[in-house]
Amino acid sequence: SSNFVNSCLHLKRYGDFPAVIAKLHSLKSSTPHMEDELNQHIYYLELLYSLNTGHLDRGLALAPELGEWLEQHAGQLNKARELALYYNLAVIFLAAERYADSLPWLNAIINDGHSDSRKDIQSFTRLLLPVVLFELGNDDILESRYRSAQYYLAQRGNVSDFEQAVLGFLKKLPWITAQSELLEHCSRLKTYLESLLAHPQESRTLGLQELWYWLESKLTGKPLAVVMREHLRSGEPVQ
Secondary structure, three states: HHHHHHHHHOOOOOHHHHHHOOOOOOOOOOOOHHHHHHHHHHHHHHHHHHHHHHOHHHHHHHHHHHHHHHOOOOOOHHHHHHHHHHHHHHHHHHHOHHHHHHHHHHHHHHHOOOEEEEEEEHHHHHHHHHHHHHHHHHHHHHHHHHHHHHHHHHOOOOOOHHHHHHHHHHHHHHHOOOOHHHEEEHHHHHHHHHHHHHOHHHHHHOOHHHHHHHHHHHHHHHHHHHHHHHHHHHOOOOO
């Protein structure tokens, strides 16, 4: 089942996901542990389907139930899968421009920062958080969150060119006073991200596509969800 799902994801055969999810729903669990394993797998696939097809309504409708389930099972799940669920929930709310709803999931990841699991998620979350705070108008804490991200990545070591570019963009955010200035910085970063997206290896970097969507939305004035749907076919799958 996992191999089939991974193949569907790689080949962008998202149309097969609903049938796989329905099949998983029909399975019977003999123990509570097996039921939890099955549920987290179903939730994970549901969010992937929602994000990679642009059917955000499906993910948004599931979010309250999933949020309650995650709260009930805190500390009981596979940590890598738990962080992936947090991250994908955050991105779904981001894509729907429900920034206040995205924020708790980003904070949940950051508050779990002592884990060795999914360092890619933990790293990019610290870069995405200032973007969400910027959208919420929380300019007073933007600089401190930028500095926190910079410190975390420096402590982790091997800061990538992508991360350096995003840090450079975030450093400017608190001091932007004009829309034209914001668009200029967005355009510069978007051009750089497109150079990365042109390379198969770099294009798989977690957060690269999501950040590109946000920048494109800023530059075109289109809703983020519309930008996402328009470009999903040519983009990399969300992992």
